[in-house]
Amino acid sequence: MTLSPDAILQFLSAIHPYDSMEQDVLRPLVETIEIRQVAKAEQIYPLSTPLDGMFIVYEGEIEVRDENDSLISLLGPRNSFGERGLLRDGISLTSACATRPSTVLLLPAKQFHQALRNSPAFRRFFDRNRTQRIGKPDLATTRVEELMTRSPLTCSPETDVQTAARQMRDAHVSSICITRGDSFQGIATIRDMSGKVVGDGLPFDTPILNVMRSDPISLPPSAIGSDVLHTMMERRIGHIPVTQAGRLVGIVTQTDLTRFQAVSTADMVSDIAHADAAEDMAKVTARIPQLLAQLVASGSRHEVITRLITDVADAATRRLLTLAEAELGAPPVPYLWLACGSQGRQEQTGTSDQDNCLFIDDAMTEAHAPYFEALAKYVCDGLNICGYVYCPGDMMASNPRWRQPMRVWRDYFNGWINTPNPEAQMLASVMFDLRPIGGASHLFDDLQNETLRKASANSIFVAHMVSNSLKHTPPLGLLRGFATIRSGENKNHIDLKLNGVVPVVDLARIYALQAQLTQANTAARLEAAIAVGALSRSGGQDLRDAYDLIAETRLEHQAAQVRAGVAPDNFLRPSDLSDFERSQVRDAFVVIKSMQSALGHGRGMLG
Structure with missing residues (x-):
């Protein structure tokens, strides 16, 4: 088939994101496009090879398979493929083959990347990295390490209360932290001094050790500002030490929060x-x-x-x-x-x-x-x-x-690990997400570490958990659409929780189990799995991006329902999304399916 540049221009002008590009940007792009005729069963490119560029189906039908030879998509006219590979080091992450005689357009890799730089519409559509939105700083987005005083006033446990009080007076602060070497021991505040020393009539040479609050609540530098505010409000305290690995690295007080508006x-x-x-x-x-x-x-x-x-x-x-x-x-x-x-x-x-x-x-x-x-x-x-x-x-x-x-x-955990029947797999999945809320937290620490060690060492249990984690699949239809719910009150909707968020939650739990990670939060598990090598950086970043997009789409859907006066739920009608949004969401589902396929074929540690 012979296609003129004008015919290609007309074809692309009806496809997003090309329809949003300026003509003086799009036309030079069109002039670089190569037309390829592909025979039935002909492979366009194999897995893990350098890509010449991104492909657009002009006519025909193309099947795209992942590294496990599982069918991901069956593409028709107007669909693109190969772009993920170009965004990830230029190597194909999938294979592509024609199922019938087809015509595809090849946008060379050089021009693809030029378009990413020169066209905001093109960049928004194809570069799917979910980065932090920039807005006015507040406690919900500010880390504790940015709020804390980095050199808090300190003294040794043997320091007498009068000397400690003079240090606080001279430094114009309302608290002093007690340390022994690099180890954080406790904190004493003006309230402690007035209540315990003055109020109880203690001698001025009383060691601060007898007045301080030992083992007070502390936060790590990675916590967010709202953690500080919530803890202060709930515990009715005004000072929170910041510690890392038992070492004092800073302190946050109510004064430190005054420049922020409380969320x-x-x-x-x-x-x-x-x-x-x-x-x-x-x-x-x-x-x-x-x-x-x-x-x-x-x-x-x-x-x-x-x-x-x-x-x-x-x-x-x-x-x-x-x-x-x-x-x-x-x-x-x-x-x-x-x-x-x-x-x-x-x-x-x-x-x-x-x-x-x-x-x-x-x-x-x-x-x-x-x-x-x-x-x-x-x-x-x-x-x-x-x-x-x-x-x-x-x-x-x-x-x-x-x-x-x-x-x-x-006995519960040992039984689930040693006899991984369906109920045991379900219960273990739930219990691996445990987080202490109130009471004696030490009761959990030993059990968590012991259970993770035994579970990760039992290959049969891990295999059953992997199988259980693959039961929830993304709602992908082969023909570049979605597999919606077929009947009931949610007919023609997709479940963003059960078929969107849950598959990633299940994957992250397996990575955490395999690497004996103690985090319960899904995003934290993914980040930790990447950091320790339990998940490849490329695969992990793809999965994190996909998770971000699905989770944000879910919350945006619920927020829209709240604004409409409707009780929020997890069921979204694909037609409520724009073409651009549908394409992004579907691509996120493809990433999740690919990662499930990799885990199911024994490559969970490689992503």
């Missing part, structure tokens, strides 16, 4: 921390949908939005635990309340049920059981009142099965 979640956490009943908290949590809409509108990234929303749930849980203990009395033995599911991963959105469990110290006896039954019922009922509805699968601490002493939990 609305801080008010919500504060209101919850001062609430006297679940009904009072429910008035606060009812504002979560509007909070989501505001955060999406502000351009915040999805992991920031879900983290802030989860902070509200965490605060509600801890306040309910406090109220329960006030009503029931002090616990007879130590316990730990943990969240799993989306709260455990700090990924809650505008619609969430509750998933939780209770670890109890092995000193528990039958006589203690009624106390913890009442505690669990109080908290689970309270969360339900707050809008975190009861788990449909009854995975809650109010269920005796998920309210047990540590010896029983060890």
Whole structure:
């Protein structure tokens, strides 16, 4: 077939993003395009070879397969392929073959990259990296290391309180950190000095060790500013040390936060921390949908939005635990309340049920059981009142099965690892997302490390977990479209949670299991897997970009529903997206499917 430049120009002018390009940019591009005739069953390019450029189907049909020879897409006229390889070192990440006689247009690699530089429309369409949106700095996007004072006032544990007080006076600060060598020991504030020294009449030569708060709450430099504000509001404190590997690296005080406007979640956490009943908290949590809409509108990234929303749930849980203990009395033995599911991963959105469990110290006896039954019922009922509805699968601490002493939990995990039947795989998947919320956190540390070590060493268990993680697949139709739900109230929709977010959550969990990573958050797991080599940088970045796009699309959909006065859900009608958005979302699903295929063929560690 012979095609003139004018015919190619006319053809491309009806395809996005070329229809958005200026003619003086598009026409020189068209003049470089090469026309290729491809016979039936002819391979256009094999896997892992240098690409000549990007291809556009003019007529015919092209099948694209991944590195495991799994069919990804069946492309027709107006569809492009090969661009991902050009964006990733110029090597083909797929193979392409004609299923019938076809005509394809080849845009040379040099001109492809020139177009990326010269045309914003072209760049937005093909360069899918999800980067942080630039906006006005606030606590939701500012890391603690940018807020903290890097050289806090310090003294040794043996320093007397009068000397410490003079140091604070001379430095014009309201706290002093106590260190021994590089090790952080504790903190003393003006309130401690007035209450314990002056109020109790202690001698001025009393060592600061006897006055300081040992093992106070601290945060790492990687935390975000809202973590500081929420902790201050909930714990009613004004100073938070910043530590890394047990070493003091800074401190954040209320003064450090004055230049920032407090995000609305801080008010919500504060209101919850001062609430006297679940009904009072429910008035606060009812504002979560509007909070989501505001955060999406502000351009915040999805992991920031879900983290802030989860902070509200965490605060509600801890306040309910406090109220329960006030009503029931002090616990007879130590316990730990943990969240799993989306709260455990700090990924809650505008619609969430509750998933939780209770670890109890092995000193528990039958006589203690009624106390913890009442505690669990109080908290689970309270969360339900707050809008975190009861788990449909009854995975809650109010269920005796998920309210047990540590010896029983060890038996649970050992049984799931040694006998990986379908139920064990499902339960293990849920429990690998556990995160402590309130109580004796040390109860979890040893069990988590022990379980990760045993699970990763059991190849049969890992293989079953991998198989289980591939059950949720992206909603891809072969003909460059989506496989939508076929019946029911959500007919012709796609489920952005079950078939979009969940497949990535499952993949990240496997990478974390294989590398014995302790992170529960999906984005954190992906980043950690890349950092330790459990996931290739190229494959990991592709998957992270795809996850970002799907997660942001989900939140934008929910925010639009909130603005329309509709309860947020996860079901999106593809026709509600623009051609540009549909293309991006589908490409993200293709990346996820490719990574699932790689994991299923035993290359999960390579991405």
